Structures are given as structure tokens and as C-alpha cells.
Amino acid sequence: MKGFVLGGVSSGVGKTVATLATVRALGNAGLDVQPAKAGPDFIDPSHHARVAGRPSRTLDLWLQGESGLRRNYARGEGDICVVEGVMGLYDGDGSSTAAVAEALDLPVVLVVDASAGMESVAATALGFQAYAERAGRDIDVAGVVAQRAHGGRHERGIREALPDDIAYLGRVGPDDALTVPERHLGLHMGDESPIDDDALDAAAEGLRTDRLVDVAREPAGATGATESADPTESTDDAPRVAVARDDAFRFVYPATIERLRERATVGTFAPTAGDPLPPCDGVYLPGGYPELHAASLAESPALDDVADAAADGVPVLGECGGLMALAESLTTVEGDTHAMAGVLPAAVEMRERYQALDHVELRATRDGPTAATGTTLRGHEFHYSSATVDDDARFAFDVERGEGIDGDRDGLIEHRTLGTYAHVHAERGAFDAFCDRL
The missing domain is CATH 3.40.50.880 (Class I glutamine amidotransferase (GATase) domain)
Incomplete structure (x- = not known):
């Protein structure tokens, strides 16, 4: 099953909303989507499951080990897997988003807050790409989703500033209806405070599903899933x-x-x-x-x-x-x-x-x-x-x-x-x- 990882530039950048919009966009395009979450989270996956209609897989090197992580990925079902990252792309010494992407050899789609920038979005993506090379990490920053970006000139400026090897994969426009209430331990669960379906559909329309599909690839060293007992x-x-x-x-x-x-x-x-x-x-x-x-x-x-x-x-x-x-x-x-x-x-x-x-x-x-x-x-x-x-x-x-x-x-x-x-x-x-x- 092909897949990609949605990694954020930091916590709070809107990875969950971008992930849900991506799952909805791919689903609306006729694809069967398997959601997943990098890191030990129960709340974000509840939102994934509501939108995708199937449980979200947990991918964490510390909890599972590399073979266990690959096995758990392989137990997913569908045409394409969308993995939501945890914190910022490189953050976390136990199992960062980058470490999960590296272990599976999946490309990274970088979620960047574009609410107050255009060319700076491209500079941010280039910086995350360059950091991987400098740190000796095998991380492929393949594209960008612009979070909280307007259309028109704003979107065009972001797209034109990106280099050829970092694809523009669309935007999620600013919309208060895309906010999920928070409490201790994180967001409300998916069945408690679901994102408005109309707002999610509108957000999905700003994403380029054909390019997202092109970016996805099969994981390296995939371990076959064991059969679950009925x-x-x-x-x-x-x-x-x-x-x-x-x-x-x-x-x-x-x-x-x-x-x-x-x-x-x-x-x-x-x-x-x-x-x-x-x-x-x-x-x-x-x-x-x-x-x-x-x-x-x-x-x-x-x-x-x-x-x-x-x-x-x-x-x-x-x-x-x-x-x-x-x-x-x-x-x-x-x-x-x-x-x-x-x-x-x-x-x-x-x-x-x-x-x-x-x-x-x-x-x-x-x-x-x-x-x-x-x-x-x-x-x-x-x-x-x-x-x-x-x-x-x-x-x-x-x-x-x-x-x-x-x-x-x-x-x-x-x-x-x-x-x-x-x-x-x-x-x-x-x-x-x-x-x-x-």
C-alpha cells in the first residue's frame, strides 16, 4: 500500500485538519484511504476513523520497534495510506515523525502555516529539506500543503516560489469551522466534536489529489501482515x-x-x-x-x-x-x-x-x-x-x-x-x- 507522511513544521500548525482534509479529498476522488498516526496518540486517530470510516494505525518506533512498525503499517487496508505526524517533523527522541518516515522510506508532505507568508513558505520547506541533508537523515520532503492559505495571489505566490523538486500539493483555507475544541490530554474525540462536514469538503477542494497520489510510494522493507483471527x-x-x-x-x-x-x-x-x-x-x-x-x-x-x-x-x-x-x-x-x-x-x-x-x-x-x-x-x-x-x-x-x-x-x-x-x-x-x- 502506497503512502506518505504529513509532517508539520511545529506543533499547532494544523496537521490534524490537513490530514482530515487530505483523507476526505482522496476519498472524494474514489480512493480507499487508510489513515495512520505517527506517535502514541488516541485522540487524533478518532478523528481519522470518523472521516475515513476505518481505524487509524499507530506507527511508533519506540512502542513497536522497526519490524513491528512495518508490520502494523502492512496490516492497514486500502489504496493509499495517509500518516499524520507528531509535533514538528524532527521533534521527539523516542520516535519522531522523521524517524517513522525514514523507517518506512515514505515521502514527507510538509504542512506549513501560510497565514502570513508566501515565499517564506518555500524558504521553510527548503530549510527542512536542507536540514535532513545536513543531519545525514534520509528524509524526502516531496511537497507542501499550505495551511491557512487564501486563494488567488496568495496561493499563486506560494506555488511559484517552490523549487521544482518540492511539489505544491494544495492549500487548506482559513476557516473557523475547521477548529476542534481542546481540553486536557488534547483535542475532543472525533465523535464528540467532529469537524463540520461541509467545512471539511470545502477544505478538501483546495488540495491537489492527483499530485498527492503521484507523491505516494510503497514503503521499503515492508513486512507482511499476519492474519487476524476472526x-x-x-x-x-x-x-x-x-x-x-x-x-x-x-x-x-x-x-x-x-x-x-x-x-x-x-x-x-x-x-x-x-x-x-x-x-x-x-x-x-x-x-x-x-x-x-x-x-x-x-x-x-x-x-x-x-x-x-x-x-x-x-x-x-x-x-x-x-x-x-x-x-x-x-x-x-x-x-x-x-x-x-x-x-x-x-x-x-x-x-x-x-x-x-x-x-x-x-x-x-x-x-x-x-x-x-x-x-x-x-x-x-x-x-x-x-x-x-x-x-x-x-x-x-x-x-x-x-x-x-x-x-x-x-x-x-x-x-x-x-x-x-x-x-x-x-x-x-x-x-x-x-x-x-x-
Whole structure:
């Protein structure tokens, strides 16, 4: 599957809007588009999925390794893949947009804010191209999308200033309707605050789909995708995993669900809607926004059911928001305290600013649901909460990179329940280990 990477000159330049407009433009041209996101993000991909009609793939060298990244790309479907970058093109030491493009040998389409420039857009693109050569990076800056650019003389000035080897691929005009509201952890999710379809169609009209298709190419060193098991073909003796999926538990990589379905029968439940925990051999509580739904969670029978299952020895994995739900209590930023499942000896409190944001590496100090003693896991953390733990709390991991729960350790463990601030990806084997323990 051919593809290209939309890389920004910086954070906040409008990569997500440019990506959505590109997906819409290619779709309107009759192409089947596979969206993807460089970096460990759950929110931007929710907007991708709404516009493209299929899940967005996560591409991150730190989380997946080079072979895992290529494999995850290959598991995508469609005629063409549009990869949205993270931060600025070269920013990020764990897995930058440039590193992802380089690993896949995909061309970069540079998103440049043209609201106050014409020839300077060309100068910016040339600078990003020259930096790759100077740094010895194999980065092909193949074209430019001018963000917030007007038509007429403005567009013409940008196009004419670009050198022959950097293609002008169109513009996204300034439009307040293309703005997505923000909150802590980033933008609103795609189904909460979708971009107006008419505005997106108008933005798509400014892009040159024929040139975008010409720029795209097949990735180098592609790894064939493994076949995902069809969940309808699960045998009666397959272990059953219950996955929380609702407004409080939204942060799940598609590859994680795919991997679980290869090893188990997956069922979902919605704790904030009052769903009980279905019969299962294991429970996965992913990240999300439990702080926004703390009252509903406190009243839900699901948390009591999870606590009972944990006490009975059922493996339970909680990531970030899942850790918060497994704690004894959750205090919102307004100061309201709500009882949670009470499985893990911790009190969680929301803060005004983020407490951690980075790729992480953890080393297991004891056997747990996702790793054996001495093995390492790589993941990502981004949270506004902090956890105060009891003196006798037991941890599963030492933190080699990142913050974890207390700066040195992560992974509270009780019974066969693990709660961690780190989100991990299926390519690193954590969910295989989890299924092996069911």
C-alpha cells in the first residue's frame, strides 16, 4: 500500500485538519484511504476513523520497534495510506515523525502555516529539506500543503516560489469551522466534536489529489501482515477477555484488540452505562477519561464486579484511566472525591497540569500479568493525575525512562491485578503475556 507522511513544521500548525482534509479529498476522488498516526496518540486517530470510516494505525518506533512498525503499517487496508505526524517533523527522541518516515522510506508532505507568508513558505520547506541533508537523515520532503492559505495571489505566490523538486500539493483555507475544541490530554474525540462536514469538503477542494497520489510510494522493507483471527470463529474453550469500552475508557490501539482477538474471545462492557462485568477469564480497563465520569463509575455495578473478580484471582489489567478506576478513590480537579473499585492501594487526584508526558521504559521486578521478572516493556504516559499509594504497596516495575507512579516505580500489583500509568502496544508482547496468564 502506497503512502506518505504529513509532517508539520511545529506543533499547532494544523496537521490534524490537513490530514482530515487530505483523507476526505482522496476519498472524494474514489480512493480507499487508510489513515495512520505517527506517535502514541488516541485522540487524533478518532478523528481519522470518523472521516475515513476505518481505524487509524499507530506507527511508533519506540512502542513497536522497526519490524513491528512495518508490520502494523502492512496490516492497514486500502489504496493509499495517509500518516499524520507528531509535533514538528524532527521533534521527539523516542520516535519522531522523521524517524517513522525514514523507517518506512515514505515521502514527507510538509504542512506549513501560510497565514502570513508566501515565499517564506518555500524558504521553510527548503530549510527542512536542507536540514535532513545536513543531519545525514534520509528524509524526502516531496511537497507542501499550505495551511491557512487564501486563494488567488496568495496561493499563486506560494506555488511559484517552490523549487521544482518540492511539489505544491494544495492549500487548506482559513476557516473557523475547521477548529476542534481542546481540553486536557488534547483535542475532543472525533465523535464528540467532529469537524463540520461541509467545512471539511470545502477544505478538501483546495488540495491537489492527483499530485498527492503521484507523491505516494510503497514503503521499503515492508513486512507482511499476519492474519487476524476472526472473532466469530473463536472456540468455546478460548479464554474470554472483557474490555471496558465507553466514554470513560476510550484509549485503545486497534492492534491491541486485534491481538486479543487472536488469542481470546473479546467482549465489551460499558461501566458508565451501568453494565455489569460479563463472565470472563480476564479484564482489560484501558485509558480514557474516568475523571469526567467519576460519579457514574462510582455508582456502576461494574467496578464492584471487577473488584470481586480480582479477589477471585482473575487477571485484571488497568492502563492509566484503568489504574485510576482500580484505585480506592478518585478526586476530580473540582475537589469531589468518588469511591472506585478499591482493588489497588492508591488514592488518585486530578491536577491542573500534566504530571507526565513521554515515552517510557519499565523493567519488571516481579512476575506480573504483562511481563516476567527482568523483562522490559516500552510504552507511553500522558496523564494529569497523581497517585498516593499506601506504604505497603507492591510495584511490578522499576522505571528506566519516564515518571511512572512515584518517579521510580510503576505498576501497582494486587492479587493478579496490575495498574500502570503506561500505555503499551501489542507489538511488544505485553498482551501475549496477559493472555498466557488467563
